[in-house]
Amino acid sequence: MHVSDLLAAAQAAPGFMPDDEGLALYEAARGVAVPGPLLEVGSWMGRSALYLAAAARETGRQVVTVDHHRGSEEHQPGWEYHDPSLVDPAVGLIDTLPRFRNTIATAGAEDVVVAVVTRSEVLAPLWSTPLALLFLDGSHTEESARRDQDAWVAKLAVGGTLAIHDVFPDPADGGQAPYGVYRRVLESGDFTELPGVGSMRLLRRER
Numbered sequence: 001m002h003v004s005d006l007l008a009a010a011q012a013a014p015g016f017m018p019d020d021e022g023l024a025l026y027e028a029a030r031g032v033a034v035p036g037p038l039l040e041v042g043s044w045m046g047r048s049a050l051y052l053a054a055a056a057r058e059t060g061r062q063v064v065t066v067d068h069h070r071g072s073e074e075h076q077p078g079w080e081y082h083d084p085s086l087v088d089p090a091v092g093l094i095d096t097l098p099r100f101r102n103t104i105a106t107a108g109a110e111d112v113v114v115a116v117v118t119r120s121e122v123l124a125p126l127w128s129t130p131l132a133l134l135f136l137d138g139s140h141t142e143e144s145a146r147r148d149q150d151a152w153v154a155k156l157a158v159g160g161t162l163a164i165h166d167v168f169p170d171p172a173d174g175g176q177a178p179y180g181v182y183r184r185v186l187e188s189g190d191f192t193e194l195p196g197v198g199s200m201r202l203l204r205r206e207r
């Protein structure tokens with residue numbers, strides 16, 4: 001599919017990412033100036049992966065997206081975003097992989113999207129290719145957000161772009177774990193901030 005069709009498919013895909021934030025992710029990914037793949041932590045049903053896929057198609061890259069497909073804390077029974085129709089009765093756990101595959105296949109993006117089904121902390125020690133873009137959008141607990149930061153940020157190439165979703169400086173707007181990642185990364189002095197949109201923060205690695 002053509003880039004504009006992929007963007008339209010992303011806008012129609014299931015998920016919670018607002019279109020303006022998805023388009024900011026797409027623009028950041030298509031504009032990154034260093035070689036390497038785009039890697040996403042947290043695939044859910046493939047919406048943000050399609051924004052990245054549009055950029056990958058345009059620039060001759062691949063998107064790697066990792067998720068165990070069992071949902072985050074807020075997707076579990078009794079929590080705000082639980083959807084009982086996602087539970088696989090055979091195992092009694094959420095399984096978003098079929099929906100993810102459907103999103104990517106119907107958009108015609110299987111050639112540019114590589115899905116890895118595991119916990120991000122399992123994949124990270126196996127991963128050595130410098131990343132052109134890293135998009136952090138997995139579990140948002142303090143512990144797991146720190147773990148993803150520690151595991152993945154150092155794998156970003158110098159000149160590459162770090163995207164962090166759900167960054168809310170005001171606790172009234174949302175959880176603070178992604179904001180903590182954003183602050184620590186900026187305070188490291190290794191990154192400069194690029195213009196972001198909504199809760200999407202974009203930073204370039206300078207050294």
Ligand SMILES: C[S@@+](CC[C@H](N)C(=O)[O-])C[C@H]1O[C@@H](n2cnc3c(N)ncnc32)[C@H](O)[C@@H]1O
Pocket residue numbers: 014015016017041042043044045046047048049066067068069070071072096118119120121137138139144
């Ligand atoms: C907010 S959703 C991702 C949304 C997606 N980026 C989008 O915008 O379409 C968070 C995802 O992170 C996944 N996740 C949570 N903890 C994880 C972990 N330790 N490793 C990999 N994926 C994880 C969940 O299964 C869930 O699908």
